[in-house]
Amino acid sequence: MRGVWTADQVRAAEKQLAERVPETTLMYRAAFGVAIAATELLREHRGRVSGTRVALLVGAGNNGGDALWAGAFLRERGVRVDALLLAPDRAHPAGLAAFRAAGGSALDASTTTAGSVAARADLVIDGIVGLSAHGPLRPSAAALLEHVTAPILAVDLPSGVDPATGEVTGAAVSAARTVTFGGLKPGHVLGAGADHSGHVEVLDIGLTAALGEPDLSLVDASDLARAWPVPGPDDDKYSQGVVGVAAGSAVYPGAAVLVTSAAVRATSGMVRYAGPAADVVRDHWPEAIVTGTVADAGRVQSWTVGPGIGTGDSGRDVLRQVLRAGVPTCVDADAITLLAQNENLWDERDPDTPLVLTPHAGEFARLVGPVRADRVASVRRAAATFDAVVLLKGKTTVIAAPDGRVLVDQARGSWAATAGSGDVLSGLIGALLASGLDPWLAAGYAAAMHSSAAELAARGAPIGASALSAAIPAAIRRARRLD
Ligand SMILES: NC(=O)C1=CN([C@@H]2O[C@H](COP(=O)(O)OP(=O)(O)OC[C@H]3O[C@@H](n4cnc5c(N)ncnc54)[C@H](O)[C@@H]3O)[C@@H](O)[C@H]2O)[C@@H](O)CC1
């Protein structure tokens, strides 16, 4: 897993390090890394380094200091570097002195020539604001940015992106690449921040070891490869877990088929379907064992309940029976709405039964009120409130455990935004729960595999949920590096 640390954690690590390493040394290391990345981008886009033009957008703090020092290094490589100072009186003094000593030219960003300097650059380095950013870019920085056509290299974070939430509420830098220090920050991986950051490179600069436990984690392909259950020599049809699917209705048989499809494809465990769409499910998935009711389903190691069951009496009865079964359960779609509308249904749950709730934003609002701008905080709170894993869907999927652990899955595209794709996700989660995975990891791994399957299925053109489901084996192969 890749860790993500908050600005406060980075500052604490810096403070701890300050006893041994002077602040200027850290800045020097950071700036050197920025300069190297700049030379790589120049070579990529202009075919050379020497003789190119770089413009620095320099704000009032240390982020601007990093940019100025990087500019000084670039001067040594024969680059013409202009620093556009957004707060000339507060530009980092040592950085500015080093930059000028190296032959860099600095001008007030409010002068009329600043725009044309920004427009002529082969590369722009964004040192406007970093960890201490609040709100969108100030108007002066936003106006300057409008002149830029060259690729932008962001120092630490793309300016205008909220470092804590990834939120973009106005003008913001869209970087081709971001060089950050110590570890990833929430602003790189959440919401619009992920797209604004471009390719993110993490430089240790001596901070990483002092960061402690990450605030959030990202699932990477190696986690999926290691943890995804595949049958071994001693496995049989029961040993990877039996998944129960309580989904669909006479009106919505498709939901039952989609959940079942994902559960069948995710692992080699057995799938039992229970509900009014039994015939339709059998027609599509002869390997599933089907019955008309949850009571007749037999033993399972997990349930997925909700998609297409409706929010009326019959749906309520289904949910009640599943909650009483006492096995790990993925509660999705109509089952979430039922829980929101009938608080007494919570009483049916044995407190030891792990639940994974998988709301989209609308269902989340029904459960606990609207998702706040700080999505992670919202989901963390909900997970603690319900003593359940809560997975909030969207391009950025946030998965929180009741103990506060959070996983984030950032989809590379939005191809999964199609009807029924949530049913596929809940089928995947059910299969991983049945295999015995920790519910938080089950939800996180399922979300990551789901977005990978969406990307593979789409390859640049819209898809339906059936195609997404059909790409699950390819996504598993890709994670296991077997494609
Ligand atoms: N913390 C660390 O360990 C290290 C930090 N370094 C650099 O230091 C940066 C943090 O520096 P600072 O704490 O001085 O603060 P910043 O440079 O992030 O911000 C400086 C000032 O910008 C202004 N500002 C805030 N929001 C703005 C907005 N939306 N638009 C325009 N201006 C805005 C504020 O007045 C703020 O105090 C990091 O991002 C990184 O680049 C590096 O030098 C290396 C080590």
Ligand SMILES: Nc1ncnc2c1ncn2[C@@H]1O[C@H](COP(=O)(O)OP(=O)(O)O)[C@@H](O)[C@H]1O
């Ligand atoms: N804009 C988006 N980009 C990427 N993935 C998305 C986007 N919107 C939704 N998704 C994903 O698609 C799925 C949609 O689930 P859901 O809203 O329950 O749809 P349905 O009820 O039609 O199945 C979720 O896995 C969600 O994370």
Ligand SMILES: [K+]
């Ligand atoms: K920046």
